[in-house]
Amino acid sequence: MKHKKIIKILVILCILTVLYFYNLNINLSIILNISTKQFELKTDSEVTYPVTLSGEFVLNNLTICPRDRYVTALVLVHTAAQHFERRRNIRSTYGSKKLFLPTEVRVVFLVGIVQNLKIQEKIQEEHTQYGDIIQGQFIDTYHNLTNKGIMGFRWILNYCNNVDYVIKVDDDVIFDMWRFLDNLEAFNSTRSMFCTPIYDGQIFRDGKWTVPESQFVGVTNWPWTYCQGFVVIMTGEVIRELFHAAHVTPFLWIDDVYLFGYLPFQTGNITIRPMPKMLQLEPNPEGGLCLSVAGSECPMVAVGVEEKMFKFHWKMILLRNNKTFS
Numbered sequence: 628m629k630h631k632k633i634i635k636i637l638v639i640l641c642i643l644t645v646l647y648f649y650n651l652n653i654n655l656s657i658i659l660n661i662s663t664k665q666f667e668l669k670t671d672s673e674v675t676y677p678v679t680l681s682g683e684f685v686l687n688n689l690t691i692c693p694r695d696r697y698v699t700a701l702v703l704v705h706t707a708a709q710h711f712e713r714r715r716n717i718r719s720t721y722g723s724k725k726l727f728l729p730t731e732v733r734v735v736f737l738v739g740i741v742q743n744l745k746i747q748e749k750i751q752e753e754h755t756q757y758g759d760i761i762q763g764q765f766i767d768t769y770h771n772l773t774n775k776g777i778m779g780f781r782w783i784l785n786y787c788n789n790v791d792y793v794i795k796v797d798d799d800v801i802f803d804m805w806r807f808l809d810n811l812e813a814f815n816s817t818r819s820m821f822c823t824p825i826y827d828g829q830i831f832r833d834g835k836w837t838v839p840e841s842q843f844v845g846v847t848n849w850p851w852t853y854c855q856g857f858v859v860i861m862t863g864e865v866i867r868e869l870f871h872a873a874h875v876t877p878f879l880w881i882d883d884v885y886l887f888g889y890l891p892f893q894t895g896n897i898t899i900r901p902m903p904k905m906l907q908l909e910p911n912p913e914g915g916l917c918l919s920v921a922g923s924e925c926p927m928v929a930v931g932v933e934e935k936m937f938k939f940h941w942k943m944i945l946l947r948n949n950k951t952f953s
């Protein structure tokens with residue numbers, strides 16, 4: 628009687644051990660394959676890809692980047708169409724290419740279509756004045772940010788292909804371009820995305836970042852690492868492969884997870900790396916506080932900032948880079 632019990636326990640232990648090692652050996656691509664397959668089985672007719680893989684630009688400027696030499700940093704700003712003030716702030720600060728010469732820095736603002744004609748007119752006027760708006764044929768909404776990002780990649784391939792670094796930012800970010808340019812050696816890896824990586828991020832089935840139940844069936848966490856999207860620094864050569872990957876990667880509206888996770892994962896040879904030590908990213912107000920209080924000792928290179936604090940934080944950035952106020 629006692630022996631039988633012991634044998635039973637041993638058998639169970641053996642099975643558990645086998646299962647344990649088997650689990651360890653399941654690699655991500657198999658999980659991904661399974662989930663992609665389920666996705667396709669369940670919603671065959673609904674599998675879609677980004678709408679901006681092709682199509683005309685409504686507003687564009689073909690001569691932003693020089694053809695004959697490299698742009699060191701191209702800033703791609705994901706901006707909401709009606710955020711005129713934020714774009715003004717960026718243009719007059721780290722988006723002003725004059726400040727960094729002879730290093731070539733460029734900024735473009737990515738927007739979609741708006742149905743309000745008055746706003747559209749204002750955007751057209753803004754573009755006439757500054758020539759830095761790229762407008763694509765998709766409706767400018769929060770759920771279309773993945774489409775906005777893909778449009779940005781396509782624009783780079785067509786009109787700004789000689790670029791060392793592409794810096795994706797949201798329009799509520801202030802970026803210390805001097806600190807970045809002074810520390811380029813810290814970004815000396817190819818085929819990389821530098822950002823705040825999110826490992827094993829949760830898939831939400833309700834709330835702000837809801838993923839439909841029909842996508843990634845039975846999966847509770849993203850099977851790839853992705854970047855927190857408010858600032859992502861990419862080496863220029865990855866853009867082409869990300870864009871190609873988007874042709875075979877089913878659309879997912881959560882832009883951070885798609886653009887800076889799913890796509891690099893699909894290519895299999897782009898690495899997501901944490902930011903260097905003295906070039907950290909902080910989306911929350913602590914970032915601004917750090918700039919004000921710690922100056923050049925503050926380890927941030929970019930922080931999230933409210934419109935009304937933008938100029939103030941810019942002064943802090945001038946100060947810590949020994950630039951005079953103008």
Ligand SMILES: *[C@@H]1O[C@H](CO)[C@@H](O)[C@H](O)[C@H]1NC(C)=O
Binds near residue numbers: 656657660
């Ligand atoms: C995914 O599945 C397809 C078809 O089932 C197979 O051809 C491919 O090799 C698989 N990919 C990986 C990375 O396992």
Ligand SMILES: *[C@@H]1O[C@H](CO)[C@@H](O)[C@H](O)[C@H]1NC(C)=O
Binds near residue numbers: 688689690754755757
């Ligand atoms: C395009 O951008 C360049 C460089 O910023 C600028 O000189 C030019 O005026 C712009 N062109 C148009 C059509 O906006």
Ligand SMILES: *[C@@H]1O[C@H](CO)[C@@H](O)[C@H](O)[C@H]1NC(C)=O
Binds near residue numbers: 678765771774
């Ligand atoms: C995204 O843009 C496309 C193309 O204009 C449009 O059909 C779709 O309704 C938009 N999606 C959202 C969620 O706004």
Ligand SMILES: *[C@@H]1O[C@H](CO)[C@@H](O)[C@H](O)[C@H]1NC(C)=O
Binds near residue numbers: 811812815
């Ligand atoms: C980056 O590293 C490579 C190889 O180590 C070296 O040849 C190159 O000069 C470095 N570039 C910079 C900007 O430090």
Ligand SMILES: *[C@@H]1O[C@H](CO)[C@@H](O)[C@H](O)[C@H]1NC(C)=O
Binds near residue numbers: 868894896
């Ligand atoms: C990276 O992977 C893609 C396919 O995903 C391939 O086309 C490309 O040649 C690879 N690049 C390098 C440098 O290995």
Ligand SMILES: *[C@@H]1O[C@H](CO)[C@@H](O)[C@H](O)[C@H]1NC(C)=O
Binds near residue numbers: 948
């Ligand atoms: C600013 O000036 C101080 C004092 O001369 C110097 O120690 C510091 O390295 C300078 N900072 C930058 C970013 O040039």
